Amino acid sequence: MEQNNKKFNINIVFIIAAIVVFILLPNFVSGYYIRIFTAIFMYATIAQCINLMSGYMGYLPFGHVMFFGIGAYITAILMGRGLPFILAMPLAALSAIVVSIILGFPVLRLRGHYFAIATIGMNGAIMSVAQNATEITGGAMGTTYPIILLPPGQVYNYFYLAFFGLMVITALIMYFIVNSKFGYGIRSIKANEEAANSMGINTTYTKVSAWAISALFTSIAGGLYGYWMSFISPDEVFDLMFVTNSIIMMLIGGAGTILGPIAGAFIIESVSEFAWSGFMEYHLAVLGIATIMIVFFVPGGVIGTITNRIKNRRIALNKKAEVTNG
Amino acid sequence: MVDNDVILDVRSISKHFGALKAVDKVTFQVRRGEIVGLIGPNGAGKTTITNLVTGDLRKTEGEVYFKGTNVSKMQPFQIARIGLTRTYQVVKPLQGMTVEENVLVGSLFGRSHRENDLNHAKKNARKIMKLVGLDKKKDSKVSDITLPDLKRMEFARVLAMDPEVVFLDEVMAGLNPSEVEESMEMVKVIRKDKQLTIVYIEHIMKAVMGISDRIIVLHHGQKICEGSPQEVCDNPAVIEAYLGRRYAKEVMNNK
Amino acid sequence: MSLQMLINAILLGGLYALMGIGFSLQWGISGIINLSYGAMVVLGSYLSLIIFNMFNIDPFISMFFSGFLLFLLGAFVYKFALQPSIKGGIVFTLIVTFAIRLIVENIILLVWSADYRTIRISYAGSNFQFLGTFVPLTKFLTFLLAGALIYLTYQFMMNTKIGKGIQAVALDKEGALAVGVDDQKMYLINFALGTALAGVTGSLWASIYSFSPHVMDVIIGKVFIIAILGGLGNIWGAAAGGILLGFAETSGATFLGSQWQEAIGLVIMVLILLFRPHGLIGKKFFG
Numbered sequence: 001m002e003q004n005n006k007k008f009n010i011n012i013v014f015i016i017a018a019i020v021v022f023i024l025l026p027n028f029v030s031g032y033y034i035r036i037f038t039a040i041f042m043y044a045t046i047a048q049c050i051n052l053m054s055g056y057m058g059y060l061p062f063g064h065v066m067f068f069g070i071g072a073y074i075t076a077i078l079m080g081r082g083l084p085f086i087l088a089m090p091l092a093a094l095s096a097i098v099v100s101i102i103l104g105f106p107v108l109r110l111r112g113h114y115f116a117i118a119t120i121g122m123n124g125a126i127m128s129v130a131q132n133a134t135e136i137t138g139g140a141m142g143t144t145y146p147i148i149l150l151p152p153g154q155v156y157n158y159f160y161l162a163f164f165g166l167m168v169i170t171a172l173i174m175y176f177i178v179n180s181k182f183g184y185g186i187r188s189i190k191a192n193e194e195a196a197n198s199m200g201i202n203t204t205y206t207k208v209s210a211w212a213i214s215a216l217f218t219s220i221a222g223g224l225y226g227y228w229m230s231f232i233s234p235d236e237v238f239d240l241m242f243v244t245n246s247i248i249m250m251l252i253g254g255a256g257t258i259l260g261p262i263a264g265a266f267i268i269e270s271v272s273e274f275a276w277s278g279f280m281e282y283h284l285a286v287l288g289i290a291t292i293m294i295v296f297f298v299p300g301g302v303i304g305t306i307t308n309r310i311k312n313r314r315i316a317l318n319k320k321a322e323v324t325n326g
Numbered sequence: 327m328v329d330n331d332v333i334l335d336v337r338s339i340s341k342h343f344g345a346l347k348a349v350d351k352v353t354f355q356v357r358r359g360e361i362v363g364l365i366g367p368n369g370a371g372k373t374t375i376t377n378l379v380t381g382d383l384r385k386t387e388g389e390v391y392f393k394g395t396n397v398s399k400m401q402p403f404q405i406a407r408i409g410l411t412r413t414y415q416v417v418k419p420l421q422g423m424t425v426e427e428n429v430l431v432g433s434l435f436g437r438s439h440r441e442n443d444l445n446h447a448k449k450n451a452r453k454i455m456k457l458v459g460l461d462k463k464k465d466s467k468v469s470d471i472t473l474p475d476l477k478r479m480e481f482a483r484v485l486a487m488d489p490e491v492v493f494l495d496e497v498m499a500g501l502n503p504s505e506v507e508e509s510m511e512m513v514k515v516i517r518k519d520k521q522l523t524i525v526y527i528e529h530i531m532k533a534v535m536g537i538s539d540r541i542i543v544l545h546h547g548q549k550i551c552e553g554s555p556q557e558v559c560d561n562p563a564v565i566e567a568y569l570g571r572r573y574a575k576e577v578m579n580n581k
Numbered sequence: 582m583s584l585q586m587l588i589n590a591i592l593l594g595g596l597y598a599l600m601g602i603g604f605s606l607q608w609g610i611s612g613i614i615n616l617s618y619g620a621m622v623v624l625g626s627y628l629s630l631i632i633f634n635m636f637n638i639d640p641f642i643s644m645f646f647s648g649f650l651l652f653l654l655g656a657f658v659y660k661f662a663l664q665p666s667i668k669g670g671i672v673f674t675l676i677v678t679f680a681i682r683l684i685v686e687n688i689i690l691l692v693w694s695a696d697y698r699t700i701r702i703s704y705a706g707s708n709f710q711f712l713g714t715f716v717p718l719t720k721f722l723t724f725l726l727a728g729a730l731i732y733l734t735y736q737f738m739m740n741t742k743i744g745k746g747i748q749a750v751a752l753d754k755e756g757a758l759a760v761g762v763d764d765q766k767m768y769l770i771n772f773a774l775g776t777a778l779a780g781v782t783g784s785l786w787a788s789i790y791s792f793s794p795h796v797m798d799v800i801i802g803k804v805f806i807i808a809i810l811g812g813l814g815n816i817w818g819a820a821a822g823g824i825l826l827g828f829a830e831t832s833g834a835t836f837l838g839s840q841w842q843e844a845i846g847l848v849i850m851v852l853i854l855l856f857r858p859h860g861l862i863g864k865k866f867f868g
Contacts, residue, residue, distance in 0.1 A: 060672055106855050112671055113614060114854050117805060121851040124802065128844030181434050181442050188431050191420035198380065198414075200406040200435035200487060244679050247672060255672070281691060288683035292662055295673055295680075315465075 022164055026157045034156045038228070040269045041163035045221045047246040047253070047261030048170045049214035054247070055255030056178060057210055058190030059108065062243060063119030066126050067096045067215040069237040071222025073130055076143050076232060085148075089223040096219030097212050104208040120240070127238035142233030145226055159228045166224065167262065170217045175258045177213070186210055245272075252294050254301025263302050333358045333523055334410070334491055339378050339388030341371075341547075348374045350547040351388070356491065361517060361524045363538030363555070365531075367567055370544040372527045373415055376493045380412050381405045392491070409437050412493035413480045415527075419468040425475075426464035429455055429482045436487025451486050457519070458482045458512060474505045478512075485516065491523045498530050506530060513537060535559075543567065585714040586831055592716070594827025595724035596785060598820040599731055600800065601807030603778030605822075609814020610751040611772040613663055613674050617682035618804055619797035621651055621776045624685060625783020626792040627693060633700050640700055641722055644784030648777040655776025659769045682797065689794050697791040705788075723785045730781060734774070735816050747771045751814055806850045 026034050046068065054060040074092035079085060107118050131140045138144075150158055177183050185206045188196035197203050226232045245268065246261075253264025275286040298305060334356040341349040349371045356362050364372050377383035379390050381402040389398040392410050420428045426448075433447040433454070441447065455461045458478045463471060468479070477497055484492055494513070498506050510533050517524060528534045534541065534555075541558045543551040545567040551558055558564055600622065607615045615621075625647040632643040658681060666673040708717040738744040749757035750767045758764055786792060807826055811818030829846060 054672060060675070062675065107851075110854060113608070116671060116675070117614070117809070118851050118854045120805070121847040121854070124847040125844045125851065128847065132844070181444060181447075184427070184431050184434055187423065188420050191422050192418050194382075195414070195418035195420060196431075197402045198382065198406055198412065198418075199432050199483065200403050200437075200439050201431075202401075202403050244676070248676055251672065251676065282687060284683040284690070285687035288680035288687070291680040291683075292677055295669070295676060296665060 019168065023161070026160055031156050034160050036269060036273060038156075038160045038163050040265045041160075041167040042221050042225060043242075043246055043249055043269060044167045044262045044265035045163070045170045046218055046242060047249040047265055048167075048174050048258075049218045050243065050246045051250045051255055051257075051261045052174055052177070052186070052210055053214050055250055055257070055260070056183070056190060057186045057207065058193075059207065059211075060112075060116045060247075061119045061211070061214070062116040062240070062247075063121065063123030064214065064218060064246075065238055065240060065242045066119070066123035067100065067218040068222035068225070068242055069123075069126065069130065069234070070096045070099060071219030072226035072232045072237040073137055073143070073222075074219075075223035076145050076226050077136060079146055080143070085223075085227055089220060089227075092223050093216055093219045096215045096222075100212045100215035101208055104211045105204070108204070108207040108211065123238055123240070127234050130234040130238065137234070140234060142231055142236070145230045145232075147230055148227060159224065162224055163221075166217070166220060171258060171262060173213075173217075178258065182206070182209070248291055248294075250301075252298065252301055254304030254307070257301070257303045257307060260301050260303040267302065331357045333393055334379075334525075335391035336375075336379060337389045337391070339375070339390065340386045341374055341378055341383060342386045347547050349378060352544070352547070352549050354542050354549060354552065356523060356525060358490075358523055359521060360539050361513075361526055361537050363534040363541040364525055364527045364544065365529070365534055365541060365558075366544035369546075370567075371547040372544055373495055374547075375544070376412050376495050376525075376527065380410060380493065403435075406487065406489075407435070407437060407439050409488070409490035411436075411484045411487055411489040411491065413477075413484050413495055413497060415496040415499060417473075417476045417480045419476055419479065421468060424465050424467055425460055425471065425479050426451060426455065428468060428479055429460075429464075429486045432483035432486035433488075436489065438488055451482075454482045454486045457485070457516065473500050474508075477501070477509070481512070481516075485520065489522065491525065493525045493527065495527045496529065498528055498533055506533060509533070510537060584712060588711070588714045588716060590828040590831040591824065592720040592724045592827075593831060594824030595727040596782065596789075596823075597803060597807060597826050598823030599727040599778060599785070600782040601804050601811065601819040601823045601826075602731060602734060602816055603775035603782070604804035605808040605811060605813055605815065605819040606778075607772050607775035608808055609812070610747060611659070611768040611775070612667070613659075613678065613772065614671070615772075615775070616675060616678040616801065617658075617685060618678075618775075618779055619800035620682045620685040620689075621655070621779035622783040622786065622800050623689065623792055623794065623797050624654075625651055625780035626787035626796075627689060627698070627783075628780065629784040629787045630693075630698055630700055633702075639702060640784040640788040641726060644726070644781045647780035647784045651780030652773045652777035655773035655779075656769055658776070659772040663772070664765065664769070686794050686797065695794055697793040699791040700787045702788060717789075719788045723789060726785060727782075730778070731816070731820055734778070737774075738816065743767070743770055802846070806846050809850050809853055 022037075025037070046064075050061065050064060053064070071089075071092045074095050075085070075088045078088035078091055083091075103122060107115065107122070110118055130137045133139070148155060148158065178186070185196070185201045185203075188199070188201055189203055189206060193203060222237060226237065249264030249268045250261050251264070252267050253262065254260030271290050272283075272287060275283040275290070300308060332355045336352065336354050336356075338351045338353050339349060340347065340351050352371070352375060354362075364375070366372055374383065378385050378388075381397070381400055381404075385398065389396060391397065392405070392408065395408070397405050397408070397410065420431060423431075429451040430447055433451045434441075434444075438447075438450075452461065452464070455464055458481055460475065460478050460482055463475060468476065471479070477500075481494075481497065497513075498509055501509060513524070513526070514537065516522065526534060526538055538555060541551075541553065541555055542549060543558055543561070543564050545563075550563045550567060551561045553561070604615060604618045607613050607618070625644070628647045628650060629640040629643045632638050632646060633640065662677050662681060663674060666677045702719065704718055708715045709721075710716070736744075738748055746757070746762045747767045747770065749760070749762050750764045754764055757767075783792075786796075803826060807819055807822040809822075810825055811820070811822030826846065829849070
C-alpha cells in the first residue's frame, strides 16, 4: 500500500512538472516547433476521444471526424453571423452533442465492422451536406473565419495554449470517467456486452453517453482548428485522415490507457514531421511502413507495454514476498 | 388470487422459432426462499425459459410477474436491477478484467445500482469473493483462472448484485465429481446466508434431487410434471421423457 | 427513365458489379475491410497504362495481366501484413490496410504524379446503335467482360475444389477445419482473388475513364455501398448491388444533380446497415 501511494505521488509530480514546462515552452522555441506542438495537442485530444470509444468501450468510430467537421463548420457559420468565438464554439459543441445523441441511438446498436462503416457513411453524408449547402456553408470552396484579433506574434501562443488546455482537460476528464462507476460500465461493454446487460448495465445509455462525450471534445478541437487555420473546406475537416492518424496514435501510445493517446500523438507527429521534411517524396510510404511496423512490434502501445512491465514486476515481487514470508 | 409468498409468476410463456415451439405455454410459480429444480432432457427448453424470463430473449406470448410487477416487456438490465438474475451455462466473464473487477461490476450495477460509491462496492465484492472462496485470486485476470473458478466467479458476480431470485443455469457443466460436491455445498451455504430464491437448472440428478425443494420437468418445451423430487421420479411421463417409451414401459412393469 | 438512361445505367452497373465483388469477398469471407481496395483498382489501371504505352496492347487484353499481378500482390499483402494483424481486431486491420493504401498511393505519385491519365484506344470514340440508343463500344465490351468474369468467379466458387473450400470456411469454419480444409490458405486465396478482381476492374475502368490517385477514394466509397447493399461475401448480391448503384447514380445525376449523388448513396448505405445489415439481397453467402 505504501508503495502504491508513493508511486501515485511521483506520477503527479511528473505530470505537474510537465504541464509547467509546456506552458513556458513557447518562450523558448521557434514558431515552427510551436506549430508542431499545437498539432500534437490537437491530435492527442482527438485520440483521447477515439480511445474512450474504441480502447475502452470496443466501438471503433472510424468516421468520428464528422464531429470535428461539425465543430469547425458551426463555429464558422455562427461567427459569420457575428457571434464571438467564445460563444460560437460552445454552441457548435452543443450541436455536436445533439447530433451524436440523435445518431447514436440507432447506430450504436450495430457492432464491430458495421458500426465503423456506418460512421464512415455518416461522415460522408454530412460532408456532402457541407459541400452542397453552399448558401450556408460556402460549399465545396470552403469558408473563412474572422481573423483573430491578436498581434501576429501572439497568435501562435494563443492556439498553443488553447489546444494544450484542451488536451489536459480532456485527459483529466477521461481519467475521471474511466475510474468511475460509469467507466466500469464502459469497460464491461468491451469485455462482454451481453454479460454487461445482464448485470444491470444500461448499455444503450452508456454507449450514447460515451459517444456524446467523445463528440464534445472532438468538436471543440474542430472549432479551435478552424479558428487557427482561418479557413476550412469540407474535404479538409471531414477528412478521414484525422481519425486514422488518431487511431494510429492511440495504438502506438497504448489503447485503453489515459497517457497512451498523448504519448502516441507525440511519437506519430514526430515521425510524420521527420518523414515529411526528410523524405518528402516518400513521406506517405514512410508513414505507411512505420505504421505497419509499429502495429506489429508494439501491439500494446508504448504506455501499455510499460504498464504491463511494471505490473508484472510488481506481481513477481509480491510472489517473492509471499514465498519468503511463507 | 394474490399469494404473498410467490415471488416469480411465469404465466403461459412461449417461444416460437418459425414452426419450432422451443417453449410451449409454460406456467409455473416460485415461492420466496425455495430452491426449484428445473430439469429435462437436452433441448427441452430450460435455458430458453431462463432467457425468456430474464429478458434476454423476446417472448412469443405469455407474461412474467416478479414480486407482483409485470416484467414481461422489460430490458435485461432493468430486470437485473430489480433482483431477478441469472448465470450463464457457458460462462461469460468480463474479458481483460480481473476477478475482483468482475465481481465489482456486479456490485456496482445490481440492486444497489443507484449507489455510486466505489469503495463501498469494493468492500461488498470482497466479502462475496471470500464467501465463494475466490479472495486469494482476486487480482488474477479471468483468462488465467480455471473453469471451476470461472464458475465460482460467475456465481460471485451474480451474488454481488444482491439479487432475490437467481436462475443457476447448469453451473455444474464441465466439473468433475469432487468439484460438483463443492458446488452443491456452496449453493446450500449461500442460500441460507443470503435468503435467496433459486431456480436450479441442472442435468446432474444427484445435485438437483439433493438440493431442490420442488422440481419442474420440461420436455419438448412443455412442462410435463411438477412436484417433490420423489413424486417426479415416479412419474411415468418423466420416465418416458428420459428413457423413451419402450424402456419406460419396462421400468413401469418392473415396479 | 428513357431507354438511353437505362442502357447507361446497366453498362455502368456491370463495371460496378465486378468492382464490388472483390471488396465484398474480402470483407465477407476473409473478414478484412480492405481500405486499400481503391488503390488496388487504380493500380490495375496504371498497369494497363504501362502495357498500352509500351506494347500498344488493349486494356481488354492486359487486364488479365493486371489481374494476375494483383493476385500475387494481394497474396503477398495478406500473408505478410494482414494475417498477423487479424488477432488485433478490426482496429489493426483497418489501420494496416490504410497504411498499404498510403504506400501504394506514394508509389503511384512517384511514378506518374497526380495528373489524370487516359488510355487512348483507337476505337474509344466509336459506338453502335441499339434500338435508337447510343452504346459506346468500350463500355459495351467492359460490360460483357465484367459479366463473363462474374460468371467465371461464381463457377470457380461453386465448382472447383478451392472455391468449395472457400465457401466451406465462409459458411462454417469449424466444420471446414474438421474435414481438413486449410482455413488460412482459403482466406489468403480469397483475398488475393479480391485484389485480382480489383486489378481487372482497374483495367476495364481505364478503357473508359481517366484515372488518378484521387480515384482511389471515389472507388472505396462506392464499393462500401455495393458490398452492404448486396450482403457481405455474396457474389450475386454484390452484382445486384453494383447494378443498383449504377441505376442510382445514373438517375440521381439526372434528377437531383450529381452533387447530392454521393450523399444519397451514403445515406442509403447507413439506412441499410441499420435495418437490414445482411444487405437488401438477404442471405449471407452465394445463395
